[in-house]
Amino acid sequence: MKGLPPSLKEKKRYIAVRIVAEREIAKDELYDELKGKILTLYGEFGYADFRIIQFKNNEGIISVKLPDLEKTKNAITLISDVNGTKVVPVILGVSGTIRSCRRKYLGGD
Numbered sequence: 001m002k003g004l005p006p007s008l009k010e011k012k013r014y015i016a017v018r019i020v021a022e023r024e025i026a027k028d029e030l031y032d033e034l035k036g037k038i039l040t041l042y043g044e045f046g047y048a049d050f051r052i053i054q055f056k057n058n059e060g061i062i063s064v065k066l067p068d069l070e071k072t073k074n075a076i077t078l079i080s081d082v083n084g085t086k087v088v089p090v091i092l093g094v095s096g097t098i099r100s101c102r103r104k105y106l107g108g109d
Helices: 027-042 066-077 098-106
Strands: 012-021 050-056 059-065 085-095
Touching: 012 066, 012 098, 027 050, 027 059, 027 066, 059 066, 059 098, 066 085, 085 098
Parallel strands: none
Antiparallel strands: 012 059, 012 085, 050 059
16 A cells, blocks of 8 residues: 655654753653643643654654644643642744754754
């Protein structure tokens, strides 16, 4: 079975995020908190489909479909605590590829 041609696939964007916190935040904790914020803000009908590609040392990349980009960015900025730990999320930037997102915002290769 053939896949969809590139012209029919939904475009993705990659959000580089840094979480300022007193302790190390786990990838699963961030996922659960972000999922809860999106459901609270937009409900199940407006749920934004996202995925955390990588997350370590409180920095990471979140993959999101282009139509859901603004919803996800809004939800990220409204996160104030993760499992009782006060946090300040910082969106470093948005990119079209994982490679350029790492290079521009996370200082990686």
